[in-house]
Amino acid sequence: MAAKTGTYTLIGSATADGTSLSVTFSSIPATYTDLVIVCAITAGNTGDAYLRFNGDTASNYSDTVLRGYGDGLAGSVRDSNAAGMDIGPVSLITGSEIGIVVVNVMDYANTATYKTSLIKFTEATNNLSTLAGLWRNTSAINSILFSSRGGNWGTGSTFKLYGIEAAK
């Protein structure tokens, strides 16, 4: 079994200037196997954040969450029939903290199955969350919107979109 060359490919990136409620990656090529979005979030959001695919604003999203807080409590919650897929409690990011959100959109270009995403949110002071998200649609994903339920993305927040290509 010989390995082929190739690895993560940077598809797009964005940096927030503090005046935007949303960030969108569009015209995503269908040539990769998985997508990975790495977000380094600064303070600014006053509500939690979510993502949407392909401009779909209907209630086609859901997620199951496993999370822990610094006080030793762990919990699990669920959102069903939601108009966006949660990516974590970004409103907990305060001061000079940076919260990290990594979103793995699995097999995003296939047209046979609903789309599952694996998401990890880390914020050192308060919360670690892992999420399994579902978009009930079999379309290939060609755009991703990141938005907030309150407050703009903090100045300097970065969003980087990568494509992972499996061996052929």
Next chain:
Amino acid sequence: MSITSAKTGSTSLSLALENNFMEPIASTLVGAGGANAVIFNDIPQTYKHLQVRLTCALASAVYDADIVMQFNGDYANSYSKHRIYGSGSSVGVDYSGTLNYMQIARSGGAASVFGAAIIDILDYTNTNKTKVVRSFFGQDSNGSGYMMISSGLWNNTSPVTAIRINEANFTGSFAQHTRISLYGMKG
């Protein structure tokens, strides 16, 4: 804590991604006939770690079944696991020892829903260490779901040269569109 580059503003993870730290080794996309197992043989010994990325469901609408991993054709009781999981309403933790596999994922939970997992196999060529696997798995079916973080042990110091992935009881086969891909990660 995240590490931020003063030069580029990138986080440590994105810096790593941009330095081509990972290469594809092999991938299986299950066809219409299904597959009882996915096996990667002759794994190159030239990487520091391995990563398996999968989306899977089982044929015949078998939902929420355990998906497991074995190394080097070892089907003896050489494995153990710890895990924490959330059901959407409660949290559980458990340990199982003397297993003949490591649980790494579960199948999809409803029609058209595929479970997904990212599994890291750490220091897989080292002959002085038993092998540790960590899995990040999730599946949501809009009203039910499962989120799991687990660690698995293969109590063997041999280099990992082959990986087998299948349903735990060998009663379910992978459905069409199941995709399992193997990558090598540089040290």
